[in-house]
Amino acid sequence: MIDRHDDLHGQASSQRPSFVPAARQVSAPAPMALSRRALALAAAGLFSISVIGGAAGAALWQSRGGAATAMPVLLPVRGAGPSVASPPAVAEVAPASALQVPIPAVGAPNYRGIVERFGPSVVGITVSGTRPVEGAESGLPPFLRGLPGLAPRGEAPFRGQGSGFVVSADGIVLTNAHVVAGASEVTVRLRDRTEHRARVLGVDAATDVAVLRIDRPGLAPVVTGDPATLRVGDYVLAIGAPFGFEQSASQGIVSAKGRALPGDSRVPFIQTDAAVNPGNSGGPLFDADGRVVGINAQIYSSSGGFQGLAFAIPIDVALRVKDQILARGRVEHARMGVVAQDLNQALADAFGFARPDGAVLAAVQPDGPAARAGLRVGDVITRIGEEPVETAAALSQRIGRAAPGERLRVQAWRDGRAQEREVQLGAVPDAGPVARAGSRG
Secondary structure (H helix, E strand, C coil), rough: EEECCCCCCCCCCCCCCCCCCCCCCEEEEEEEEHHHHHHHHCCCCCEEEECCCCHHHHHHHHCCCCCCCCEEEEEEEECCCCCCCCCCCCCCCHHHHCCCCCCCCCCCCCCHHHHHHHHHHHHEEEEEEEECCCHHHHHCCCCCCCCCCCCCEEEEEEEEEEEEEEEEECCCCEECCCCCCCCCCEEEEECCCEEEECCCCCECCCCCEEEECCCCCCCCCCCCHHHHHHCCCEEEEECHHHCCCCEEEEEEEEEEEECCCCCCCCCCEEEEEECCCCCCCCCCCECCCCCEEEEEEEEEEECCCCCEEEEEHHHHHHHHHHHHHHHHCCCEEEEEEEEEEEECHHHHHHHHCCCCEEEEEEEEECCCCCCCCCCCCCCCCEEEEEECCHHHHHHHHHHHHHHCCEEEEEEECCCCEEEEEEEEEEEEECCCCCCCCCCCC
C-alpha cells in the first residue's frame, strides 16, 4: 500500500503490497451500463472499456458536482482503424562504438558536510487533536461493532509525528499536508531541542504540502535546487525523524522520476531507495550538492515500514504552493476538463502509431476548456508547446504546473493528421478556504 508515514502508532498491515489511495481520494462516478453488444465486443478483445481518472479527470468530475456519470469509452485495440501518420520514432540504442567507452567513476557526496551544514534546518513536528472514533478504532470486537448502545460516540484524542524544514529565516517551515491534517496543535522542535508552537498558514491537499510559521528569528534555511537536473542513479540524502528518532540521515539514489501515484497524478514524484519510515514525512530530500530537491512524502509497503520504495514531492511543486499560500492564503490549480488514458501498444497499433506515446482523451467535459478549443474524445495528445506528452500522467502533471487562465498550445492527432489547438485552462472549482490547523499558536 502507499503509506503516508506521520503516525507513530499505526498498525502494520499483513496484506499484500498494493497501491491504495491515501488521505485524499477522488471518488470516480459510477459508469453507465454498457449494451450487450458493447460488452460482447469487449469480451472478444475488439475494444477496451476504460474510464480513466487522474488529476485532469478528477477536475472534470469535481467541476460537475461529483454527480456526473460517463459512458465508458470504447476504443479500438486491434483490427481496422484510421491510418495515422506517426512522428518518426527516435532511436534509443547507442552505437556499438559508444557502448565500448568506459563510464567514468563518480565519487560519493560529502554526506557528513551536508548533515553538518543543513541538519539545523531540519525540524521535528508533533501534532495533536481529536478525531471521530469509528470502526476498528473503537476498540470493540468486530462482532460487537454497530450494535445499539455499543457504538462509540464523540471523538478520541490522537498524536502524530513528522518532519519538516526551514525555507526562510523568518520562520517559514514546509512539511506534508497529511502530517498536520486535523491537528488542533502543531509543535516544531529544532535541533537545539527548543520547541515552538506553529501556526499553519495553509495546506494544499492536492499536492500534500503544508506551510507553517514559527516565531523564531535568525533561522538558517535550506538551499533549494532544481529537480529537473536530477537523473536516475544520482545520489540523494534524506534527513528526518523516523519513528521519532530526530536528525536521522539515510542515503540512496534516485530510482525513477515523474512517478504518478493513485490519487496524486498531478505530482511528478521522485522515487528513491533512501530509507524513509513513519516520521520522515515532510522532511527534505537533498541532492549530492546539499540542495533540497524534494519533500519525502510516501512509501510503498506491505509492513508499514521501509521496503526500498520511497516517493518525494519535487521542491519546485512545493515552492509554488508556498508562494501562493503566502501571497493570498489559498492555492489555485488549473484544469483542462478531460479524462485521459495512456496510449498503450494495442491502441498505438490500432491508430497506426509507431510507438505507444501519447494520451488518449477518453472523456471531454462539455463546454470545458478542452471542448471550447475543439478537442474531442479519441484525440491523441502528443505535445504541449515544445514538451512531448508520452503518457496520461505526463499530461496531468503538465497541467498541474500551469496556472488557471494560462494558454497552452496542444498538438493532437485525429484522423491521421496532427492538429494544433490553443487551450485556455480553467480553474479547479474552489473547495472553500485553505484548510488550517494549529492556528491558536
